[in-house]
Amino acid sequence: MNTATIYARISSDLKDKIIALAKSSGKQQGETLTALLNQGLLYEESQRELKETQGKLTEVQESARTLGTELERVKADLAMARREIDVAERAKGHLQRILNTEVGRCVFPDCGAPVNLYGFVYQQCPCGHSRRIELHDEYKKAPGVGDVIVTGLAIFGGVALAAELLGDKRTEGTS
Numbered sequence: 658m659n660t661a662t663i664y665a666r667i668s669s670d671l672k673d674k675i676i677a678l679a680k681s682s683g684k685q686q687g688e689t690l691t692a693l694l695n696q697g698l699l700y701e702e703s704q705r706e707l708k709e710t711q712g713k714l715t716e717v718q719e720s721a722r723t724l725g726t727e728l729e730r731v732k733a734d735l736a737m738a739r740r741e742i743d744v745a746e747r748a749k750g751h752l753q754r755i756l757n758t759e760v761g762r763c764v765f766p767d768c769g770a771p772v773n774l775y776g777f778v779y780q781q782c783p784c785g786h787s788r789r790i791e792l793h794d795e796y797k798k799a800p801g802v803g804d805v806i807v808t809g810l811a812i813f814g815g816v817a818l819a820a821e822l823l824g825d826k827r828t829e830g831t832s
């Protein structure tokens with residue numbers, strides 16, 4: 658190890674402490690001072706490294722927190738979307754059943770095609786005959802059924818919208 662000498666003026670108080678430390682450790686004063694200086698330099702270095710590490714840790718923690726928050730938000734959005742899809746699917750199924758309910762028959766000669774509520778609302782049989790629909794007896798006679806048909810007519814605007822939502826203008830009468 659190369660050595661060099663420096664001269665420094667220090668307080669007599671500090672000098673006394675170095676002498677006392679050298680005595681207690683059984684070392685030379687110069688050796689003791691060099692050891693102290695080395696420790697001081699190492700301390701500075703390790704403090705700097707510690708600060709850097711802490712900075713990095715804080716950065717990592719912050720991005721982890723941000724990611725966690727983002728993940729929670731995405732999860733919440735997903736749950737919300739799933740609920741909305743469930744509701745839409747149920748509404749769609751319900752509308753499909755209502756629209757597919759067979760309510761009458763086409764009385765055009767040699768036709769007789771069954772007509773569902775959608776067809777009835779538009780007064781059109783599946784074969785394209787207009788205004789030749791006769792309601793089934795149960796829809797003509799049963800009490801309250803008239804109200805159902807009226808309700809069907811009341812949702813006339815809704816039927817068009819529903820058909821659009823269902824993506825099928827010709828909802829087949831399958832019942």
Ligand SMILES: [Zn+2]
Pocket residue numbers: 763764765768769770782783784785786
């Ligand atoms: Zn017809």
